[in-house]
Amino acid sequence: MVSMKARRGFSTSELTRQVRRLVAARLFLYLGAMSSYFIGVMGTLTFAMGAGVGDNAIAVALLNMCMAAGQVKGGGLLDHVGPQRYFRVAAAGLIASGLLYQVLGTSIVGVYVGAAVFGLAWGISDIIPRAFPAYLTGDMDELKRVNSMLTLVNNIATVVGPLVGGAIALVAPTQTVFLFMVGCTALACIPGFGLRALRTPAGEGTDAQAAAVESPEGSRGNDGAEGLAGGLSGKPQSSVSAGFSTIFGSSVLTLLFWATLLSFMGYGAFDPLESLFYRDVLHVGAEWMGWLSALSGVGGLIGAALAGVMPTRHINVRAMLVVLLMTGVGSLLYVSTPFVAVACVGQFTLGVAFAAFGPIANTLVQVHATLDQVGRVNAAMGAGYNLAGAIPLLCAPTLAHVFGVQGTLIAAGVAVAVVPLAILVVRRRELADLVRVERAVEERA
Secondary structure, rough: OOHHHHHHHOOOHHHHHHHHHHHHHHHHHHHHHHHHHHHHHHHHHHHOOOOOOOHHHHHHHHHHHHHHHHHHHHHHHHHOHHHHHHHHHHHHHHHHHHHHHHHHHHOOOHHHHHHHHHHHHHHHHHHHHHHHHHHHOOOOOHHHHHHHHHHHHHHHHHHHHHHHHHHHHHHHHHHHHHHHHHHHHHHHHHHHOOOOOOOOOOOOOHHHHHHHHOOOOHHHHHHHHHHHHHHHHOOOOOOOHHHHHHOOOOOOHHHHHHHHHHHHHHOOHHHHHHHHHHHOOOOOOOOOHHHHHHHHHHHHHHHHHHHHHHOOHOOOHHHHHHHHHHHHHHHHHHHOOHHHHHHHHHHHHHHHHHHHHHHHHHHHHHHHHHHHHHHHHHHHHHHHHHHHHHHHHHHHHHHHHEEEEEEEHHHHHHHHHHHHHHHHHOOOHHEEEEEEEHHHHHHHH
């Protein structure tokens, strides 16, 4: 059984040290990436090269597809080599992509190639916060705390990164921000190279698995039984199909996957149109992409803190859907008017909700996936989300031509909000049953 001491905080000094290393490494990795995406890719196209919706859509589609490919390859690689060697690969990829962008980011075609390489490296590194906590602890309360801390530093990076990127854009070409990412990644290697697993697939906690196997059919019992069989087999599948197999063998993970994927399809329209929204609707410069993104990060600090103090019994699919609904509300506020002040309120609200969503979703995945497949399950989740975000890119230029940039963004925000709301209404009885089972399993564990 999990001790009361473990439920109050990190139970060993070594766990505390490894959590600190993971959080510090993630801070620097995400700081560089966030400074580079908005300013380095979209800012270069829109403001330095005068690109339109079609050019932005191509760049974002390439980045998203390559990010999904990086997650797919990265998930299997993590399960094969473990966290120590995986971190080195991820850091090397980000450094290489940032240096290469200095050569490529001087033409529209070059930006396309640079965005693709950056997306691949970013996808590989994105597995780190999603999967590494499971290598440190199997306790749900501890996982919630670690994921909350990771989301907290993500939002610190979301505040600081775009601010730095915006400042760099005022005095240097926009592609220069990728050099800042290179420096941040090098700093991340200081704590990151000391990361090591405290759990292995052969020795992951058996109490939680036993409780999972005993739970009623159609809930976490399927997760535990299938995951336990896979974990003890010693023969993990080499393809990301193993991740999807685990997802669709679990009621909780299946609902999490489809609800998030369908909502993220709405967000796909934001990427190629957002910079145009700043230029043509809000009538502000490239630096405002950094300022408002930073404001979203401030809201994210609050959202991550709220998720960290949320009682463990509330970490369930219903809470996840409610928070996902709030991200849609924030999106609508963000794009519904031509006023910068209203956009600021929307970005802040979106930041709060999205930061609360991250720890809930990541904890659910880490609890319902066995350690020998946690990389591939997270890869499958992330790849699905990114591919879903790429689909609207095919129709975003046409929709923007018919309805305008702002009209298309409003429709996308409605889509983000409608999906979780519909699930909450239509499947309320099933959600109540899942929540009751989750609470019963947690009490037994």
